[in-house]
Amino acid sequence: ETGVTQSPTHLIKTRGQQVTLRCSSQSGHNTVSWYQQALGQGPQFIFQYYREEENGRGNFPPRFSGLQFPNYSSELNVNALELDDSALYLCASSLIDGKAATNEKLFFGSGTQLSVL
Amino acid sequence: AQSVTQLGSHVSVSEGALVLLRCNYSSSVPPYLFWYVQYPNQGLQLLLKYTTGATLVKGINGFEAEFKKSETSFHLTKPSAHMSDAAEYFCAVSVDTGGFKTIFGAGTRLFVKA
Numbered sequence: 001e002t003g004v005t006q007s008p009t010h011l012i013k014t015r016g017q018q019v020t021l022r023c024s025s026q027s028g029h030n031t032v033s034w035y036q037q038a039l040g041q042g043p044q045f046i047f048q049y050y051r052e053e054e055n056g057r058g059n060f061p062p063r064f065s066g067l068q069f070p071n072y073s074s075e076l077n078v079n080a081l082e083l084d085d086s087a088l089y090l091c092a093s094s095l096i097d098g099k100a101a102t103n104e105k106l107f108f109g110s111g112t113q114l115s116v117l
Numbered sequence: 118a119q120s121v122t123q124l125g126s127h128v129s130v131s132e133g134a135l136v137l138l139r140c141n142y143s144s145s146v147p148p149y150l151f152w153y154v155q156y157p158n159q160g161l162q163l164l165l166k167y168t169t170g171a172t173l174v175k176g177i178n179g180f181e182a183e184f185k186k187s188e189t190s191f192h193l194t195k196p197s198a199h200m201s202d203a204a205e206y207f208c209a210v211s212v213d214t215g216g217f218k219t220i221f222g223a224g225t226r227l228f229v230k231a
Contacts, residue, residue: 108160
């Protein structure tokens with residue numbers, strides 16, 4: 001158990017809809033990263049939030065957006081859903097001591113399985 | 118750009134045999150390297166990490182990995198496989214590129230035969 005919780009665990013949406021996924025980070029952590037894991041592939045970095053600001057973004061379109069709240073929990077929003085957005089979405093929290101810190105350990109939640117029909 | 122290549126999407130070993138999972142990375146700056154394990158229906162869990170210092174890193178569950186800069190490799194090994202080691206293993210590299218991120222390989226699924 002990592003202390004990182006994600007909700008919901010499973011979600012079914014139709015193409016064109018919008019979805020919000022939620023993540024509660026481990027107590028004491030100040031950073032949340034979101035990853036998309038398609039079936040049979042490794043996690044792909046979407047973006048990271050550090051102290052409520054975006055701190056790095058992967059190769060995902062602007063319809064993927066996020067928020068981090070003062071309690072360091074986070075949301076991932078995806079607009080105009082496409083069939084290819086079907087995947088496991090993983091949230092990982094960590095504690096870093098500066099925006100550029102790179103040696104921290106990521107603590108992952110169990111993920112949200114999103115199916116787009 | 119940083120990248121990670123894991124050789125072999127599937128590896129099968131007998132219980133008690135040596136486990137060797139291969140990982141090569143590409144990075145223009147000294148990287149931090151990680152191995153994570155993912156059990157079915159769960160998130161990823163850190164096995165071990167290399168930051169600086171000793172190039173042979175020991176992790177949980179008897180796993181270890183050696184950082185070889187000349188070969189740009191970070192292979193994961195375990196002397197004797199156990200049935201409970203069956204899982205998906207991901208190698209990852211982390212660098213500061215003006216915004217922090219950890220990049221994962223495609224993963225290697227380890228099967229352990231009785």
